[in-house]
Amino acid sequence: TAYGFTRVGEGEKQEKVNDVFHSVARRYDIMNDLMSMGVHRIWKTAMVSKVNPPKRPGWKSLDMAGGTGDIAFRIIEASHRNAHVTVSDINSSMLAEGEERAHKNGLIDNCDFVEANAEELPFEDNSFDAYTIAFGIRNVPRMDHALSEAYRVLKPGGQFLCLEFSEVDVPFLERFYEEWSFRAIPPIGKMVTGDAESYQYLVESIRKFPNQKRFASFISEAGFSRVDYRNMTGGIAALHTGWKV
Numbered sequence: 001t002a003y004g005f006t007r008v009g010e011g012e013k014q015e016k017v018n019d020v021f022h023s024v025a026r027r028y029d030i031m032n033d034l035m036s037m038g039v040h041r042i043w044k045t046a047m048v049s050k051v052n053p054p055k056r057p058g059w060k061s062l063d064m065a066g067g068t069g070d071i072a073f074r075i076i077e078a079s080h081r082n083a084h085v086t087v088s089d090i091n092s093s094m095l096a097e098g099e100e101r102a103h104k105n106g107l108i109d110n111c112d113f114v115e116a117n118a119e120e121l122p123f124e125d126n127s128f129d130a131y132t133i134a135f136g137i138r139n140v141p142r143m144d145h146a147l148s149e150a151y152r153v154l155k156p157g158g159q160f161l162c163l164e165f166s167e168v169d170v171p172f173l174e175r176f177y178e179e180w181s182f183r184a185i186p187p188i189g190k191m192v193t194g195d196a197e198s199y200q201y202l203v204e205s206i207r208k209f210p211n212q213k214r215f216a217s218f219i220s221e222a223g224f225s226r227v228d229y230r231n232m233t234g235g236i237a238a239l240h241t242g243w244k245v
C-alpha cells in the first residue's frame with residue numbers, strides 16, 4: 001500500500017473509530033482539555049492564525065473531521081464573523097454536539113454541518129478557500145484518498161492545513177509523553193467516559209502515524225505545492241501546510 005499500512009480491515013478500523021467518537025461525543029471537549037492538559041488550545045490557535053481568514057464575507061473553508069466544531073468556530077471568530085465554514089465529519093454524534101454549540105455561541109449562521117467520509121467528499125471540485133483537518137486524518141483508513149479529496153475540493157490558490165500528533169524530537173519530553181500516553185490517558189478516558197479501551201486504541205494510532213517528513217511527502221504526492229510543516233510542543237503535534245496552485 002502507499003503508506004505501508006495494511007489495507008486489510010479498513011472497514012473494521014473505521015468502525016472502531018466511529019464507536020470511539022459516538023461514545024465520547026458528549027464529553028469530547030472536556031476530554032481534550034484533560035488529556036492534553038489544555039495544550040490543544042494553543043495548537044489550534046496556531047493553526048487558525050496560519051489560516052488567517054480575511055475579515056470580509058465570501059471566503060469559505062472546509063473543516064474536515066471537524067467533530068464538535070472547535071476549529072470552525074475559531075476560524076469564524078478570527079474572520080470577525082465573516083467566514084463561512086462547513087464542518088464535516090463521518091460521525092453524526094460529534095456533528096450534533098457541534099451544531100448545538102454553534103446555536104449556543106451564536107455562530108450558526110456562519111457554518112453548516114455535513115456528515116461525510118473524508119475519503120469521498122460530497123463537494124464540488126474547486127469549492128473552498130481552505131481545508132483544515134485537526135487530529136482527524138490519523139483516523140482515516142485510506143489517508144491517500146482523503147488527501148486527494150482535499151486537493152480536489154480546494155480552489156486553485158487554496159490552502160491545506162493539517163494538525164496531527166507527530167514524532168517528538170526532544171528526549172526528555174519524549175519520555176514524559178510516553179508515560180503520559182500509556183499510563184495517564186487510558187485511565188482518564190475511563191474515568192470520564194467509562195471506556196479505557198477506546199483511548200488505548202487512539203494512543204496506539206498516534207504511534208502508528210507517519211512522522212513529519214513522511215507525512216509531508218504524502219501531501220506532496222497528493223499534488224500540493226510548497227509543502228511545509230512546523231513542530232508544536234517539541235513535535236507532540238505538527239502543523240502541515242500545502243497549497244493547491
Ligand code: SAM
Nearest residue numbers: 021065067089090091094117118134135136139
Ligand atoms: N477536529 C476536531 C478537534 O480537533 O477537536 C475533532 C478531532 S477528533 C480527535 C477526530 C474526528 O475525526 C472525529 O470526530 C471522528 O468522527 C472523525 N473521523 C474519523 N474518521 C473519519 C473519516 N473517515 N471521515 C471524516 N471524519 C472522520
